[in-house]
Amino acid sequence: MKGLHLTADLYKCRCDAAWLTDAAKLSDWCAQTVQAVGLQQVNQLFHTFASTADRPGGVTGTVLLAESHICLHTWPADRAVTLDVYVCNAGTDHSAKARGLMFALVNRFQPEWTEQRSLDRGDSDE
Numbered sequence: 721m722k723g724l725h726l727t728a729d730l731y732k733c734r735c736d737a738a739w740l741t742d743a744a745k746l747s748d749w750c751a752q753t754v755q756a757v758g759l760q761q762v763n764q765l766f767h768t769f770a771s772t773a774d775r776p777g778g779v780t781g782t783v784l785l786a787e788s789h790i791c792l793h794t795w796p797a798d799r800a801v802t803l804d805v806y807v808c809n810a811g812t813d814h815s816a817k818a819r820g821l822m823f824a825l826v827n828r829f830q831p832e833w834t835e836q837r838s839l840d841r842g843d844s845d846e
Contacts, residue, residue, distance in 0.1 A: 722842035723788065723808040725817045726822045730801040730831035740755070740796035740830060743768040743779045749785050749828065750790065757820040760786040787814045790821065800827050806841075 738745055741765035746811040766781035778794040782826050805822045807814040826834060 721808070722783070722810060723806060723840075725839040725841050726803075726805040726818055727837045727839075728801075728803040728822060728826055729835045730803065730826065730827040730829050731799075731834070732832035733799045733801055734830040734832065735828065737776075737796060740799065740801070741768060741776050741779065743781065746779055746781055746792070746794075750781065750792075752787065753821065753824050754783055754790070755830075757817045757824065759814065759817050759821065762786055775838050787817075790825070792825070 733740065747764060747766040750766075751761055751764065751813050755801040762784040762790045763785040764781065766779060768779050769777035771777040774797075776796040778796050780794075783806070786803070788808050789804075790806075793802045795801070803822065803825050805818050805825070807818040809815060822836075826836075
């Protein structure tokens with residue numbers, strides 16, 4: 721179960737507002753980006769939450785990968801996003817692809833600042 725888990729919290733995103741509210745747009749872009757970095761999409765589910773009188777609805781999305789998954793959540797009123805990229809490294813090390821995917825995701829939202837973390841998962845002596 722050896723793998724790499726990357727997370728990022730994005731603040732004051734300067735991207736076009738549609739990237740924070742349009743599930744279909746994000747879904748299409750994520751599929752293209754996953755393929756571009758060399759990972760394999762198995763399935764995906766993206767959902768836009770309904771807006772309220774004072775807040776636009778955000779998006780929650782998950783892309784299932786043969787190598788594991790990515791998840792994202794947007795908060796348009798706060799111009800914030802959380803990202804999660806996890807890849808299994810059983811047999812082949814997908815770490816560089818995971819880092820490339822995270823780099824592309826962060827750049828898509830153009831945050832003023834981020835908090836990023838990296839966690840090696842599983843037994844390193846496998």
